[in-house]
Amino acid sequence: MTEERFLWFKARDKTPVRQIKSFYRSHYDDSALKVTLNVHQQQVDDSKFLADLDSFHDRFIVFTTQSPLPAPPAPLPSSQLFVPEYRPNLMLGLSSAPSYSDESGTSRRTIGSASHTQSTSTASVLLGGNESRTVVHTALKELLTERSPERLEYAVQKGLATLKEIEQHLYTLSKDPDARKWLVTVAEVREMASKNRTVIGVAGNTGAGKSSVINAVLEEERLVPTNCMRACTAVVTEMCYNESNDPSSPYRAEIEFVQPDDWRRELAILFEEVFDGAGSINKDVHNSESIAGVAYAKMRAVYHNHTREMLQSSNINQLMATKSVIDVLGTVKRISSGDCASFYQRLQHYVDSKQKPGSDQHVKNAQKRELELWPLIKVVRIYTKAEALSTGAVLVDLPGVHDSNAARAAVADSYMKECTGLWIVAPITRAVDDKAAKNLLGNSFKRQLKYDGTYSAVTFICSKTDDISRTEAIDSLHLDTRMAGLLGERSEIDRSKLEINEEHARLRNDRESNDDEMHKYEEQIDHLDDELSNISIGNMPYDTGAPNNKRKHAIEAEEASLTDGVPLTAQQKHDKIESLKQLKRTARQNGRRLRERMEQFQRQLVDLEARKVEVDASLDAFCIEGRNEWSRARIREDFAEGIKELDQENAAQENPEEFDPNHDVRDYENVARSLPVFCVSSRAYQKLSGRLQHDGEVVGFSSKSQTEIPQLQAHCRKLTEGGRQAGCTRFLNRLNQLLTSLSLWASDDMSDSSVDSQQRISFKSSLAKNLLQFERGLEVGVDQTMDDVVEILEAQLFGEFAAAANAAASAADSTVSSWGAPMENGGLFWATYKATVRRKGIFAGSSGTRNFNVELTDPLYKGLSTPWDQAFHRRLPAVIQSFSIGAVTTLRQFHDAVESDCKEYGLGVSRIARLEDNIIVFETAFEELSKAMTINVNEAQREINREFTPSVASAMDPVYTVCGAENGRGSFQRMKQHMATHIATHQSSMFEDATTMVRNNINSMCEQARRTMHGRVHHVQEAISRDYLTILGDEHSKNRAVSNVEKTARRDIEDVINESEVSFREALECDLDQLASVGGKRSDIDREDTSAPLI
Structure with a gap:
C-alpha cells in the first residue's frame, strides 16, 4: 500500500524549483528521494523559478503522492505542527478554492516523519486558501545544540543574510511603529554576530x-x-x-x-x-x-x-x-x-x-x-x-x-x-633546571592567576629544542638502554670506517710502491732505448748523455746483477726491454686493481658516512624526543607543585590550627595533566618550511610535526573554539527568538470573528494581569539572586578583609627595611633604590624588576586569595545561574495561566500552541542571560582585584616624592629614614583604606550588576509579552485600514522566515570537513555592511 505524505510549503516568486525539492527531501531526511513538480500535469525543470509558472497564484505549494479527492463542504483549520487533518485536492485546472477529502480520508502524518513506502513524489500548485502558511522551523533549533564552531559560523552567515532580507521589507513600513521597533531589534541581533576576540x-x-x-x-x-x-x-x-x-x-x-x-x-x-x-x-x-x-x-x-x-x-x-x-x-x-x-x-x-x-x-x-x-x-x-x-x-x-x-x-x-590564554615561553635548556613552571614570575603571578580564575588558561612552551648535547642527554636521561640499537649501529659504523680507512691506507702505500716500480721500469727502458739508439749511429754504448749518477748507478747495478758484470749485447738489451715492458704492464694492471679497490673502499666510506648522518639524526631526534617528554612531565609536576604550595601557604595562613598538609585542596594530578606543554623548535620549523636560507641545517628533525609548531598552531586555533561556540549560539538563540516573534507578528490576520467583544475584553484584562504578575515575578527573582550574591560576599570575603590588612601592616616594616639592607643581604644598590622611588615604586633595571607597591600588598593578597577564589569562582556562578531555573518556572506558570484563559474564552488557541513551542527559546534566553551576568561579574572582579596595589601606591606617593628629591651626601640614608617614618605612620591606615576601597567597589559592582540584570530581564520579558499579546491580534491595525503595502510586507517577511528553514537545514547538513577546510574565517557576510539607513 502506498503511504501518503503531505508538506505545505510557501515560496516566493524568485524561489527555484530545485530549492523546493531540497526542502522536501530535508524534511523527510531522505536525500535519495525522487521529487517532481508538475503544473497542469507537466513536469517543471529544476532551473525554473515559481515566477515562470503561469499557474502560480498565492504561492501555496503542496507535495503529495495521491490523486485529488473531492473537496469538503467548508474550509478547515490547520496548525503549526501538522498539515491539515484533511487531504487537499490538487487542482487539475484553475479554481478559486481548494478541494479537500472528507473526514474518512487518509490520515495525515507529521511533517517531520521520515517513513515512506513510495520513492517518487509529485508536486502541484494549489491555488487560493487561507490556511496557515508557517513552516515548522526545526533546523535552527537543532543548530542550537551543535558544537562545531565551523558549522555554527556557517549558520550565522545564513542568519545574517536572513536578517538583511527581513530588514529590507521592514523599511517599506517606515511609518509603522511596530516596524520601527522590529528594526531596532534586528539591528541589536545583528550586532551579536560580531566575531569574538x-x-x-x-x-x-x-x-x-x-x-x-x-x-x-x-x-x-x-x-x-x-x-x-x-x-x-x-x-x-x-x-x-x-x-x-x-x-x-x-x-x-x-x-x-x-x-x-x-x-x-x-x-x-x-x-x-x-x-x-x-x-x-x-x-x-x-x-x-x-x-x-x-x-x-x-x-x-x-x-x-x-x-x-x-x-x-x-x-x-x-x-x-x-x-x-x-x-x-x-x-x-x-x-x-x-x-x-x-x-x-x-x-x-x-x-x-x-x-x-x-x-x-x-x-x-x-x-x-x-x-x-x-x-x-x-x-x-x-x-x-x-x-x-x-x-x-x-x-x-x-x-x-x-x-x-x-x-x-x-x-x-x-x-x-x-x-583568555597565557603562553609562557622558556628555553628548554633552562625550563626544568630553573623550575620555570613552578617559580613562574614569582608567587604574585601565580596568585594573580588564582584571583582571575585563569589557571586553566596557562600553556607552557619550551623553546629551542634543537639546542641539545647528545652525550649529556643520553647520560642525564639514561637513554643508553632505549637507544642501544642505534648506539650499537653507530659504533659499528665507526669500527667499519676505521677498518676501511686502515685498509685504504695500506692500499695507498701498496699503490705508491707499485707506482715507484713502474717508474723504475720506465727509466730502465728509457736507458736501454738510449743505448740502442747510440749503437745504431756508431757511438760507443757509454758515450750517451747518461742519466744522473744516482740513476746511472742504479741501472748499472741492475745490469751487473743480470750479466755478472759482462756488458749486454744489443740483443740482450732488446730482450731486456721486452722483459721490463712486461713488468711495467703487470705493475700497471696491479695499480689499476689497487685503484679500483681504493675507490670501492671510498664508496663504502661515503655510504657509511651517509648512514652515520642518518643514525646521528635518529639519535638526535631520539634525544630531543626523550628530553621533550621528560621535560613535559617535569614541567607539569612543577606547575602543580607550585599551585599546591600556594594553596598550602594560604590554608596555613587562613586557619593555622586546622591546617593539614596531607589534605589536598584540589586534584593536583589533574592540574598537572591539564597543563598543555609544547616543546618546539622554531628554527627547525622555519628551515623545513624553506625559510632561513642563510642558516645551517638543523639536525634531529625530519618533519615539521617533530618541531611541534604545527601542534602549537592547532592549539592556538582550538583556544578560540569555546568563545566561537558561545558567541554563535548566543546569536542563533536570539535569532530564533526574533524569527519566532516576527512570524507571529507577520502572520497576524488581524481578525477573529468567532470571539465577541466582551470575551476579548475579559481575556485582555486577564492577560494584562498575568503579564504584570509575570514581570513582578522576574523582578523578585533578580533581586533575590543579587541579595544572595551580596550575602555570600559578606560572609565569604568581606569578613577576611580586616585580618588580611593587619597581616600586610605587620609585614610592612620588614619589607621596607629589606629594600635598604646591605646588598649582600638582598638590599638594593642606592641608585636602583632612587630610580625606583622616582618611578613611584616601580623600576625595571638590569638586575630585574622591583615593585615596592606589590611587595607591600603581597601579604594582603595572600590572605585573601582563597576566600576570593571561593566566592567569585565557586559560589557566585552557581547562585547567578540558579536565576534561570526560577525564571523558567515563572515563565511556565505564566504560560499555563494564559493557556487556561485561551481555552476559557475560546481565543487564540492555535497561537498559544505555537507559543508553547517557543518556551524553549526563552528558557535558553534566560540561561544565556545568567551566563552573561556571570561573565560580567568575573570581568569586573578582575578589575577590582587589582585595585589593592594602586591604593597602596597612592598612599606611598608622598614618601616617593620626598625620597626622589634627595640628593648629595647622605641622601641614601635620608631616603631610608623617610621611608621608615612614613610606613610607621601609615602602615595601618593604608591597608585598611585599600580594603575599604575594594569593598566599596565590589558593592558598586553588585549594584551595577543588579541594574544590568533587571534591564536584560526586562528586555526578555518585553519580547515574551509582545509574543503573547499577538493572541489578541494587532489592536492598532484593527482600528485602521491595512494597506496593501503592509499586507505585502508582512507576507514577504513571513516568506523570508519560512525560506530560512532551507538555509539553516543546509548549514546543519553540509559537509563538516569542507567547512573546516575554510578554517572558520570570517565570511563576506560578516564583512559587508548589512545595515540600512535609519528611518
Missing part, C-alpha cells in the same frame, strides 16, 4: 625565543619586530588576523604613541636621572647598563638634534614643544605592504634603535643622528593573514607588566586582564 598573552624572559616562536606560528621568517637594544622588549605587540580583502595590503600595522601627559611624566624622571643635582650631565650616561645611561639613550633617541649642551640647557616644557615629538604624541601611525620583507623594514623604522647608548661620547655635534620613536610607542598592532589567527586568536607579545614606562605597563596589565 580570543586574546592570548605570550610571556617570557629576554632570550626565551618568544619572537622566534611567534614568527614560526605566524608562518613568517621575520614579522614580529625585534631590536638589538631594548626598544621592542618594552613595547606591547599585538598580532591579529587581517580581515581586509585588499590584495595590496596583506600586512598592516598600527603604531600607537603615548599621550603627551604620559611622555611629560616620563621625561621628568629622565631629567632627574640624566642630570645631577648641579644640573650637569651625569658621568654615568655613557655606561649603557647604568640607569643614567638608559635614560640618556631615550632622550637622545627622541631629541636627536639636541647636543649634550642643548639638552643641558633645556627644560621639560621646551622639549615637549619640539615639533617632531608633538607630531607623533597621541597619534596612531598606519603602515601596510604587499610583502613581509618590506613591511618588516618599514615597521623597524618605528621600533628599532639605531644608536647604542654612549656611542656619541666624544661627539659634540649630533646633527647626523636620526629621530628614533621607540621610546614614545605605547603599543604596536600587526594584522596579517596567518592561518593560526584566522579563527579569532589575538597573540600579544607581553614585555612584562612592570615596564618602567607607566603607559606601557598599563597596556600590558590591561591585556593580562583580557587574556
Whole structure:
C-alpha cells in the first residue's frame, strides 16, 4: 500500500524549483528521494523559478503522492505542527478554492516523519486558501545544540543574510511603529554576530625565543619586530588576523604613541636621572647598563638634534614643544605592504634603535643622528593573514607588566586582564633546571592567576629544542638502554670506517710502491732505448748523455746483477726491454686493481658516512624526543607543585590550627595533566618550511610535526573554539527568538470573528494581569539572586578583609627595611633604590624588576586569595545561574495561566500552541542571560582585584616624592629614614583604606550588576509579552485600514522566515570537513555592511 505524505510549503516568486525539492527531501531526511513538480500535469525543470509558472497564484505549494479527492463542504483549520487533518485536492485546472477529502480520508502524518513506502513524489500548485502558511522551523533549533564552531559560523552567515532580507521589507513600513521597533531589534541581533576576540598573552624572559616562536606560528621568517637594544622588549605587540580583502595590503600595522601627559611624566624622571643635582650631565650616561645611561639613550633617541649642551640647557616644557615629538604624541601611525620583507623594514623604522647608548661620547655635534620613536610607542598592532589567527586568536607579545614606562605597563596589565590564554615561553635548556613552571614570575603571578580564575588558561612552551648535547642527554636521561640499537649501529659504523680507512691506507702505500716500480721500469727502458739508439749511429754504448749518477748507478747495478758484470749485447738489451715492458704492464694492471679497490673502499666510506648522518639524526631526534617528554612531565609536576604550595601557604595562613598538609585542596594530578606543554623548535620549523636560507641545517628533525609548531598552531586555533561556540549560539538563540516573534507578528490576520467583544475584553484584562504578575515575578527573582550574591560576599570575603590588612601592616616594616639592607643581604644598590622611588615604586633595571607597591600588598593578597577564589569562582556562578531555573518556572506558570484563559474564552488557541513551542527559546534566553551576568561579574572582579596595589601606591606617593628629591651626601640614608617614618605612620591606615576601597567597589559592582540584570530581564520579558499579546491580534491595525503595502510586507517577511528553514537545514547538513577546510574565517557576510539607513 502506498503511504501518503503531505508538506505545505510557501515560496516566493524568485524561489527555484530545485530549492523546493531540497526542502522536501530535508524534511523527510531522505536525500535519495525522487521529487517532481508538475503544473497542469507537466513536469517543471529544476532551473525554473515559481515566477515562470503561469499557474502560480498565492504561492501555496503542496507535495503529495495521491490523486485529488473531492473537496469538503467548508474550509478547515490547520496548525503549526501538522498539515491539515484533511487531504487537499490538487487542482487539475484553475479554481478559486481548494478541494479537500472528507473526514474518512487518509490520515495525515507529521511533517517531520521520515517513513515512506513510495520513492517518487509529485508536486502541484494549489491555488487560493487561507490556511496557515508557517513552516515548522526545526533546523535552527537543532543548530542550537551543535558544537562545531565551523558549522555554527556557517549558520550565522545564513542568519545574517536572513536578517538583511527581513530588514529590507521592514523599511517599506517606515511609518509603522511596530516596524520601527522590529528594526531596532534586528539591528541589536545583528550586532551579536560580531566575531569574538580570543586574546592570548605570550610571556617570557629576554632570550626565551618568544619572537622566534611567534614568527614560526605566524608562518613568517621575520614579522614580529625585534631590536638589538631594548626598544621592542618594552613595547606591547599585538598580532591579529587581517580581515581586509585588499590584495595590496596583506600586512598592516598600527603604531600607537603615548599621550603627551604620559611622555611629560616620563621625561621628568629622565631629567632627574640624566642630570645631577648641579644640573650637569651625569658621568654615568655613557655606561649603557647604568640607569643614567638608559635614560640618556631615550632622550637622545627622541631629541636627536639636541647636543649634550642643548639638552643641558633645556627644560621639560621646551622639549615637549619640539615639533617632531608633538607630531607623533597621541597619534596612531598606519603602515601596510604587499610583502613581509618590506613591511618588516618599514615597521623597524618605528621600533628599532639605531644608536647604542654612549656611542656619541666624544661627539659634540649630533646633527647626523636620526629621530628614533621607540621610546614614545605605547603599543604596536600587526594584522596579517596567518592561518593560526584566522579563527579569532589575538597573540600579544607581553614585555612584562612592570615596564618602567607607566603607559606601557598599563597596556600590558590591561591585556593580562583580557587574556583568555597565557603562553609562557622558556628555553628548554633552562625550563626544568630553573623550575620555570613552578617559580613562574614569582608567587604574585601565580596568585594573580588564582584571583582571575585563569589557571586553566596557562600553556607552557619550551623553546629551542634543537639546542641539545647528545652525550649529556643520553647520560642525564639514561637513554643508553632505549637507544642501544642505534648506539650499537653507530659504533659499528665507526669500527667499519676505521677498518676501511686502515685498509685504504695500506692500499695507498701498496699503490705508491707499485707506482715507484713502474717508474723504475720506465727509466730502465728509457736507458736501454738510449743505448740502442747510440749503437745504431756508431757511438760507443757509454758515450750517451747518461742519466744522473744516482740513476746511472742504479741501472748499472741492475745490469751487473743480470750479466755478472759482462756488458749486454744489443740483443740482450732488446730482450731486456721486452722483459721490463712486461713488468711495467703487470705493475700497471696491479695499480689499476689497487685503484679500483681504493675507490670501492671510498664508496663504502661515503655510504657509511651517509648512514652515520642518518643514525646521528635518529639519535638526535631520539634525544630531543626523550628530553621533550621528560621535560613535559617535569614541567607539569612543577606547575602543580607550585599551585599546591600556594594553596598550602594560604590554608596555613587562613586557619593555622586546622591546617593539614596531607589534605589536598584540589586534584593536583589533574592540574598537572591539564597543563598543555609544547616543546618546539622554531628554527627547525622555519628551515623545513624553506625559510632561513642563510642558516645551517638543523639536525634531529625530519618533519615539521617533530618541531611541534604545527601542534602549537592547532592549539592556538582550538583556544578560540569555546568563545566561537558561545558567541554563535548566543546569536542563533536570539535569532530564533526574533524569527519566532516576527512570524507571529507577520502572520497576524488581524481578525477573529468567532470571539465577541466582551470575551476579548475579559481575556485582555486577564492577560494584562498575568503579564504584570509575570514581570513582578522576574523582578523578585533578580533581586533575590543579587541579595544572595551580596550575602555570600559578606560572609565569604568581606569578613577576611580586616585580618588580611593587619597581616600586610605587620609585614610592612620588614619589607621596607629589606629594600635598604646591605646588598649582600638582598638590599638594593642606592641608585636602583632612587630610580625606583622616582618611578613611584616601580623600576625595571638590569638586575630585574622591583615593585615596592606589590611587595607591600603581597601579604594582603595572600590572605585573601582563597576566600576570593571561593566566592567569585565557586559560589557566585552557581547562585547567578540558579536565576534561570526560577525564571523558567515563572515563565511556565505564566504560560499555563494564559493557556487556561485561551481555552476559557475560546481565543487564540492555535497561537498559544505555537507559543508553547517557543518556551524553549526563552528558557535558553534566560540561561544565556545568567551566563552573561556571570561573565560580567568575573570581568569586573578582575578589575577590582587589582585595585589593592594602586591604593597602596597612592598612599606611598608622598614618601616617593620626598625620597626622589634627595640628593648629595647622605641622601641614601635620608631616603631610608623617610621611608621608615612614613610606613610607621601609615602602615595601618593604608591597608585598611585599600580594603575599604575594594569593598566599596565590589558593592558598586553588585549594584551595577543588579541594574544590568533587571534591564536584560526586562528586555526578555518585553519580547515574551509582545509574543503573547499577538493572541489578541494587532489592536492598532484593527482600528485602521491595512494597506496593501503592509499586507505585502508582512507576507514577504513571513516568506523570508519560512525560506530560512532551507538555509539553516543546509548549514546543519553540509559537509563538516569542507567547512573546516575554510578554517572558520570570517565570511563576506560578516564583512559587508548589512545595515540600512535609519528611518
